[in-house]
Amino acid sequence: MKTEAFRKHAHQLVDWMADYLEQIERYPVKSQSKPGDLLAQLPAQAPQKGEAFEDIFRDFEHKILPGITHWQHPSFFAYFPANSSPASVLAEMLMATLGVQGMVWETSPAATELEERMMQWLRDACGLPAHWHGVIQDTASTASLCAILSARERATGFQSNESGLYEQARLRIYASEQTHSSIEKDVKIAGLGKENLVYIDTDACYALRPEALRQAIEEDLRRGYHPMMVVANIGTTGSTAIDPLPAIAAIAKEYGLWLHVDAAYAGTACLLPEYRHIIEGIEHADSYVFNPHKWMLTNFDCSAYYVSDKETLLRTFSILPEYLKTGLEGQVNNYRDWGIALGRRFRALKLWFVLRSYGIEGLQKILRRHLALAQWFKQQVESHPDFELMAPVPLNLVCFRYHPQNIDDPNRLNELNEALLRRLNASGKLYMSHTKLHGQYVLRLVCGQTYVQERHVQQAWQLIEAESQRLSRLLSLV
Amino acid sequence: MKTEAFRKHAHQLVDWMADYLEQIERYPVKSQSKPGDLLAQLPAQAPQKGEAFEDIFRDFEHKILPGITHWQHPSFFAYFPANSSPASVLAEMLMATLGVQGMVWETSPAATELEERMMQWLRDACGLPAHWHGVIQDTASTASLCAILSARERATGFQSNESGLYEQARLRIYASEQTHSSIEKDVKIAGLGKENLVYIDTDACYALRPEALRQAIEEDLRRGYHPMMVVANIGTTGSTAIDPLPAIAAIAKEYGLWLHVDAAYAGTACLLPEYRHIIEGIEHADSYVFNPHKWMLTNFDCSAYYVSDKETLLRTFSILPEYLKTGLEGQVNNYRDWGIALGRRFRALKLWFVLRSYGIEGLQKILRRHLALAQWFKQQVESHPDFELMAPVPLNLVCFRYHPQNIDDPNRLNELNEALLRRLNASGKLYMSHTKLHGQYVLRLVCGQTYVQERHVQQAWQLIEAESQRLSRLLSLV
The missing domain is CATH 3.40.640.10 (Type I PLP-dependent aspartate aminotransferase-like (Major domain))
Structure with missing residues (x-):
């Protein structure tokens, strides 16, 4: 690929990248792929002849993207976030070019x-x-x-x-x-x-x-x-x-x-x-x-x-x-x-771009928003008779579980929450993960994604509440 | 930074990136910085307020770039290359965005x-x-x-x-x-x-x-x-x-x-x-x-x-x-x-872009060019009375040294080649590194950079020859 072709394709990618960040909410947060879905679409051998970038990029959109779990989606509440930001991506572009x-x-x-x-x-x-x-x-x-x-x-x-x-x-x-x-x-x-x-x-x-x-x-x-x-x-x-x-x-x-x-x-x-x-x-x-x-x-x-x-x-x-x-x-x-x-x-370049672009005050503002969102979510859990807070919330991770008042068997509760998590993540509308604390299956919701706003956490809570009721009806718990 | 600002700045960066790759030969291969040059230009503390991207990028150009050794420069012959390519940079852009x-x-x-x-x-x-x-x-x-x-x-x-x-x-x-x-x-x-x-x-x-x-x-x-x-x-x-x-x-x-x-x-x-x-x-x-x-x-x-x-x-x-x-x-x-x-x-994406963009045949063509360039350089060394090949050349690394016919003292030869390398690298016109083989100071020239062509290796040889003669005159060896 000559430099002029690189220039053209890189501009195309920039528009795709900006569109992606703007429209990221249209993707399911967690990939809905099944094991082997992508493998089945990839040839067994590398091509002998070079291919046009248009073809490679079309495959990226049609074959790779469905297998992507969108870590930069504002409704990504799983694990801990692996945040990006516009300033950081700009730095990565320069890092890759300088090599x-x-x-x-x-x-x-x-x-x-x-x-x-x-x-x-x-x-x-x-x-x-x-x-x-x-x-x-x-x-x-x-x-x-x-x-x-x-x-x-x-x-x-x-x-x-x-x-x-x-x-x-x-x-x-x-x-x-x-x-x-x-x-x-x-x-x-x-x-x-x-x-x-x-x-x-x-x-x-x-x-x-x-x-x-x-x-x-x-x-x-x-x-x-x-x-x-x-x-x-x-x-x-x-x-x-x-x-x-x-x-x-x-x-x-x-x-x-x-x-x-x-x-x-x-x-x-x-x-x-x-x-x-x-x-x-x-x-x-x-x-x-x-x-x-x-x-x-x-x-x-x-x-x-x-x-x-x-x-x-x-x-x-x-x-x-x-x-x-x-x-x-x-x-x-x-x-x-x-x-x-x-x-x-050259990873220091990312830190320089991020620290200067946001400034300490800009980062502080975002962190405080995340911490407040977690407190809001914690309050919802605490004030709901069928949900239970499972650990203190010193920062922006809320550990909780669904605990209908008529169920006390620990194994039953674990299975119920595991099923709830599976259904929530399969919806594509949010992505949470779990852990066990003192043997109890616990749902983890982290309010820390770069782009997460109040409405995403509110939607998450509504979805969790609705899905828990649906699951209870399905299992004839109510 | 909002997405529209990201789009604008990313487009600006793409033009800079393409220009950089086109004009990379105007930079000295090896940074001519002295220890502390950049540190002296950087504030001791992170800024409290966010800064405009234009200011950050201007500092990148004026403060960072002089401290960069250009690994993608076709006259980079040092160590082993750490090659990039347009296809690989495009993949890194997407990797950074998906995060x-x-x-x-x-x-x-x-x-x-x-x-x-x-x-x-x-x-x-x-x-x-x-x-x-x-x-x-x-x-x-x-x-x-x-x-x-x-x-x-x-x-x-x-x-x-x-x-x-x-x-x-x-x-x-x-x-x-x-x-x-x-x-x-x-x-x-x-x-x-x-x-x-x-x-x-x-x-x-x-x-x-x-x-x-x-x-x-x-x-x-x-x-x-x-x-x-x-x-x-x-x-x-x-x-x-x-x-x-x-x-x-x-x-x-x-x-x-x-x-x-x-x-x-x-x-x-x-x-x-x-x-x-x-x-x-x-x-x-x-x-x-x-x-x-x-x-x-x-x-x-x-x-x-x-x-x-x-x-x-x-x-x-x-x-x-x-x-x-x-x-x-x-x-x-x-x-x-x-x-x-x-x-x-998501490093596999780079491999996919590179293997498909070049195809196996495209990569083979580049490798064969590199291998042939090394053989050409080896022949120059072997046919010159004042240069000496120091190891076989099974691939594209040539190990050699300057060995004027009137010098036989091993320490003197080591010092001479060390001085020669320092002068060559200080010219900014190429970058080589060294090693010692059985106690002998050896210059290493690798013909493996993505963009290296015949003329770069020819220029390197001319420069090495000319600089060795200059050094000999300076030291009154001739």
């Missing part, structure tokens, strides 16, 4: 220096400690893996990097039973063994119980184990529970544990001074992750990872083969030494 | 099914074994980490995931001393210890010596170690050396080692039947990685990772918390279980 590699400073100085400054902007805008250093990772899974590896190296005097874990004492990691599954995955990757990830009980709000943490550490010390790390959750995936950071930090300090704070979703709320209490005690953390690619209007991938001690991170990951030497080592940041991957996209 | 997460099938069925089919297309187009399964990873570093972890789990009966490496026999990994640094990094991440990565000698062509591999394994067995894995390089980073796969595969089979094949750069050459001999014996491999984001005109990130046994990969990485259950487990691929990160971009 630079930011593996070392020299391979694009601006990519490295903009990342350094953006991490400072975010740090200060969120009230994080001023001496922290940040780096963009792809996901919180990877960032938490970096934390676990740094903790492992600090605990073993950097000996596990050298000779492996074979002769080390058993390193123990503590986290609440509500901790994200990525921590278990990361513990396994690091060679530490999932048996050594100790899940700590939570309280009625699904937050870690500090006294249970202390008991687990004491028990491990008696058994000759080496307590290494505690993961505190600021906003669990299940219910955005907030672990008590000051109490956990005190225990971490007492026993010399690495304190990693996972605020992957909720961290964005710290842009609001009135929500900054959720990270009270953060100055005691060794590492911290939050994802601007979730709630901060910045396209995936963009996970912000912060450490209080840069040297430990670098000592964990630095490798300097001849072909990567540039003569500037020590003078500049070479972000390949700050994580796993060597190649790196 | 979908492909973590599980349900969160965008088309993202999952297109990835499955694209991995099949690539597999078949490259002559890889028909029973292999593929998945897109971000980088070869991550893909090789997946291979090492799978090998670790197979070798320990999946016990290191469970209880850690503490009670395991010492697992040993073998790779040539030319192996990419990511293998050492990955071995450390996996808790195996870099002492247990055994570097094997190479021959005069920088390819692994199978008899040295066998000796190392035998020695380890005598010491009670557990030989676990061998990494074979098809195209090393230093000089694109090709390890002898059939001989290595036979040894791997004899000793029960996991055979991982790293063809991160060179794998794209297998689109050409006449180059497929470089992976002869590939049917014996357990895992294989190559990066369409290097030489296959597909924007970073897009690393293709293949395994012969899908179940081992899934058993290494699967985790299924309640909030990720969709009821379709087992019926569809959930790619979060095929690697480290949970969140995933």
Whole structure:
């Protein structure tokens, strides 16, 4: 494709992109595809001859789009959002065109220096400690893996990097039973063994119980184990529970544990001074992750990872083969030494476009709207005799379930809510997901999509109410 | 930013993007920035109020661009290319707009099914074994980490995931001393210890010596170690050396080692039947990685990772918390279980656009042009009395150095070539990188950039020749 053809097709795409964002509500939120629908439409082999862009794009519209779940739809209430925004998409267009590699400073100085400054902007805008250093990772899974590896190296005097874990004492990691599954995955990757990830009980709000943490550490010390790390959750995936950071930090300090704070979703709320209490005690953390690619209007991938001690991170990951030497080592940041991957996209550009385009006040306004919408929805749940709030709502995730007054059997309630969710998502009018809290099947509704407005949450509530009644009639519950 | 403003600005960007690609040769290939140049121009804090897009974009042009090293410049001969193409940029535009997460099938069925089919297309187009399964990873570093972890789990009966490496026999990994640094990094991440990565000698062509591999394994067995894995390089980073796969595969089979094949750069050459001999014996491999984001005109990130046994990969990485259950487990691929990160971009779309837009024949034509350009350059080096070829040229990387006939001191030659490279890169007219081969400082010139034509390689050679003479006069060597 020549440049003039690129220009023409790119203009066509821009109009499609703008139309898509304008008319996104005409699509079913959750794809109604069945397994194999797309596979059946795709040839088994790549074409030998090049094809016209018009043909490729027609297939995109007719074959791909029906298999898309529309994460940017304002009625996307599932999981946590993976928000985009116009400013972020514009940045992605430039990133793709430049196609630079930011593996070392020299391979694009601006990519490295903009990342350094953006991490400072975010740090200060969120009230994080001023001496922290940040780096963009792809996901919180990877960032938490970096934390676990740094903790492992600090605990073993950097000996596990050298000779492996074979002769080390058993390193123990503590986290609440509500901790994200990525921590278990990361513990396994690091060679530490999932048996050594100790899940700590939570309280009625699904937050870690500090006294249970202390008991687990004491028990491990008696058994000759080496307590290494505690993961505190600021906003669990299940219910955005907030672990008590000051109490956990005190225990971490007492026993010399690495304190990693996972605020992957909720961290964005710290842009609001009135929500900054959720990270009270953060100055005691060794590492911290939050994802601007979730709630901060910045396209995936963009996970912000912060450490209080840069040297430990670098000592964990630095490798300097001849072909990567540039003569500037020590003078500049070479972000390949700050994580796993060597190649790196120019992700800082998205943050720069988003932060400047909205300004901190613009982002705050959107976050406050989301938080208010969740409170409104929570009130509907609480004031309805057949619905039940299942967890506190510290942020903008509402955990609830349908609970008709004449049903008490826990299994029956679980099945009923599972059926309700299936019907709601099949409608295409909204998309929610679920979790289990203390064995109970719970519907999760997150008011955090970039474009969500009052009417979308109101429609969601009306639909949930109507569908629950329809289901009850169908099952002869009423 | 409202949608109409987005439409307007996106159209402006498209014209800038097309102009950039048309006029890219007016930029210095390697950024001429000094450390701190951009940082000094960026405010210390994020703005409180939103700013006009015009202001942001003006800063992009005036502050960011001078700090960009232009990886898409046809005179980019450094490292390995990270190629883009018009088709790939168009796909990235759509990917950014949709902003979908492909973590599980349900969160965008088309993202999952297109990835499955694209991995099949690539597999078949490259002559890889028909029973292999593929998945897109971000980088070869991550893909090789997946291979090492799978090998670790197979070798320990999946016990290191469970209880850690503490009670395991010492697992040993073998790779040539030319192996990419990511293998050492990955071995450390996996808790195996870099002492247990055994570097094997190479021959005069920088390819692994199978008899040295066998000796190392035998020695380890005598010491009670557990030989676990061998990494074979098809195209090393230093000089694109090709390890002898059939001989290595036979040894791997004899000793029960996991055979991982790293063809991160060179794998794209297998689109050409006449180059497929470089992976002869590939049917014996357990895992294989190559990066369409290097030489296959597909924007970073897009690393293709293949395994012969899908179940081992899934058993290494699967985790299924309640909030990720969709009821379709087992019926569809959930790619979060095929690697480290949970969140995933819709990267298959780029491959689809590139493979269809160029067709296999279109890609072959470009690859053959690159390979021929490298041969031309090689001939210039060989026929010049003051230049020296430093390694075979099996593909499109030429390793050479300036070697005036009156200089023989090895250190002097190293310094001279280092100075030559610095001067060449400072000219802005081309960008090359270096490595060391058997202690000798070597210039690396890769003819693999999407847009590189004969004239760019000719200009590079003229510049190198002229600059070497200038340098010699300056140093009074002539």
